[in-house]
Amino acid sequence: MTDRLPHEKGFHISWDQIHRDSRALAWRLDGHGPDNGAWRAIVAVTRGGLAPAMIISRELDIRVVDTISVKSYDHQTRADAVVLKAPQADVMGADGAGVLIIDDLVDTGKTLELVRQLYPKAHFATVYAKPMGRDMVETFITEVSQDTWIFFPWDMALQYVEPYRAG
Ligand SMILES: O=P(O)(O)OC[C@H]1O[C@H](OP(=O)(O)OP(=O)(O)O)[C@H](O)[C@@H]1O
Numbered sequence: 001m002t003d004r005l006p007h008e009k010g011f012h013i014s015w016d017q018i019h020r021d022s023r024a025l026a027w028r029l030d031g032h033g034p035d036n037g038a039w040r041a042i043v044a045v046t047r048g049g050l051a052p053a054m055i056i057s058r059e060l061d062i063r064v065v066d067t068i069s070v071k072s073y074d075h076q077t078r079a080d081a082v083v084l085k086a087p088q089a090d091v092m093g094a095d096g097a098g099v100l101i102i103d104d105l106v107d108t109g110k111t112l113e114l115v116r117q118l119y120p121k122a123h124f125a126t127v128y129a130k131p132m133g134r135d136m137v138e139t140f141i142t143e144v145s146q147d148t149w150i151f152f153p154w155d156m157a158l159q160y161v162e163p164y165r166a167g
Pocket residue numbers: 045046047048049070071072073103104105106107108109110111112133
């Protein structure tokens with residue numbers, strides 16, 4: 001799989017790292033909601049946004065958590081983004097004001113562009129961002145270059161590697 005990557009570099013994220021970076025995102029968002037600093041709800045962009053959204057909902061004590069399912073990638077090839085499942089209308093209100101939309105990363109920005117068309121007043125936040133999509137989010141933690149493919153822990157498994165210097 002890796003040898004078919006069109007990307008120059010790989011950035012491999014462990015569970016520990018995504019936990020730390022998601023916590024950092026939670027702390028950055030804390031106190032910036034419209035209701036005395038509080039956020040009304042979290043909406044995770046499934047599937048990648050689910051893990052960061054869980055961690056952020058715990059840190060910020062947000063109990064209303066919903067999902068939006070956007071399908072935009074067929075493995076590592078881009079395809080048109082479509083909404084497969086929308087969040088509850090009463091959670092989003094008219095325009096998403098006071099709602100945190102959480103995803104693991106923004107790459108080209110196509111996924112969040114579609115979500116923003118639906119909920120223009122929501123606050124968009126991702127753990128990682130690439131330059132092309134960076135302006136689609138209000139808040140992110142770490143930027144990586146456009147030619148980097150981010151590997152998340154839920155897509156990986158521990159495996160044997162040959163020693164650097166062969167015996
Ligand atoms: O900014 P973009 O170029 O749109 O890319 C970013 C999106 O792509 C990935 O999701 P994907 O569609 O692969 O689905 P998944 O979350 O279910 O893995 C990632 O989790 C983001 O949601």
